[in-house]
Amino acid sequence: MALTASLALAACGNGGSDAAANPSNIVAKDDGAKLTLWVRAGNEAVTDAVVDAYNKSHKNQIAITHVPADQYVAKFAAAAQSGSLPDILTSDIVFQAQIVKTGSVLDLTSLLKQSGAFGHLAPAHEQASTAGGEVYGVPYNTDTSLYLYNKDLFTKAGLDPNKPPTTWDGIVQAADAITKLGGGNKGFYLSGDAPGSLAYDVTPLIWAQGQQVVKPDGSFDLNNTATQKALGFLQELDKHGDIPESSKTDTGDGFFSVFASGKIGIALAGGNGVNTATVGTKPKFNFGLAPIPGPTDGQWATFSGGDTAGISKTTKHADEAWDFINWLSSLSTSNDVYLNLPAMPPRTDATVPASLGDQFTVPANLIKKGETYVSPHYNDVIASAQGPWLQMIQSVVFDGADPAAATKTAQSAADSITQ
The missing domain is CATH 3.40.190.10 (Periplasmic binding protein-like II)
Incomplete structure (x- = not known):
């Protein structure tokens, strides 16, 4: 229903x-x-x-x-x-x-x-x-949403394990360095076929730039520069080969478990899950937690679930x-x-x-600074596997679509649902 x-x-x-x-x-x-x-x-x-x-x-x-x-x-x-x-x-x-x-x-x-x-x-x-x-x-x-990073892989890649990246450029540089280690290591991960997980972890990339996704009337603003930049950032990581191919079809099962394998440098995730068996309080490697940043140092945001x-x-x-x-x-x-x-x-x-x-x-x-979605249309626009949110993200990040074209298409689809 x-x-x-x-x-x-x-x-x-x-x-x-x-x-x-x-x-x-x-x-x-x-x-x-x-x-x-x-x-x-x-x-x-x-x-x-x-x-x-x-x-x-x-x-x-x-x-x-x-x-x-x-x-x-x-x-x-x-x-x-x-x-x-x-x-x-x-x-x-x-x-x-x-x-x-x-x-x-x-x-x-x-x-x-x-x-x-x-x-x-x-x-x-x-x-x-x-x-x-x-x-x-x-x-x-x-x-709350954040990113996890593998301190051991940071060290092996010549990165400072005590200084997690605070900008998108910093994340790309770190991810590239970790992917270059080889041996099945990849620099970045997100559950790419899980719309709820993507709302949790991609939305902060937009919010961090000062752009809201939901309008006061509960409709959505997807066709904007901030959303296009966030999608472009993720697309760059995929083009660099930093994201495993399995990410595109991950419906949420790998939200924590893939990072727990010890082969991922940076993973968008949530705070509570790191204390469960999927990562655990005593993992086999050292890891840290950091806010999901925007493109500029000092920008960050978090989705409170x-x-x-x-x-x-x-x-x-x-x-x-x-x-x-x-x-x-x-x-x-x-x-x-x-x-x-x-x-x-x-x-x-x-x-x-x-x-x-x-x-x-x-x-x-x-x-303490968490945000969330407040819209009666969340399920149809964001959470649905057939919704415009998931289609927009996948088309840009994994299929190489132009971010501006993708956000325009998503906006039209969202408007048809909310209006």
């Missing part, structure tokens, strides 16, 4: 908003209520651990339902129609704006201001959860659901639960111990 159609259907459903709790009357209660929570599958290492920590320290008990990511929107639409949403609704950050638009979650603004969390939460999650100046959700699971959490308007346990959201968004939970897992915390004022190393301190700092 297409995202836009599903959410439009949900917005027309009888979601029970007439009986919704008044946020001004909500008070956190821990009285032994049994609550339900939906979360997209795939982030259980964090999401389940957080709920488990809450359940162990509270009378209220939360039961989790894991929803496959490709089924989440359809399940949400059906539940919104029938008034059977869970007490606590979490979603992928890129879908949060659409969920808010349906009117299915409660306004948390006054509650967050009273609790002291307002203004101290991951900004991209707040951005995605805000409509009309009101905030409808908080960060549940946070991540993860999940948001809000309270369904249909809940009969608004006080108890707020008890969880209040706990989730507290500074103590960021410091004592998330960082002890360890995982990226929802709060930007959390103290990330230096002992966790760059694998946590670098992404934690990047999240």
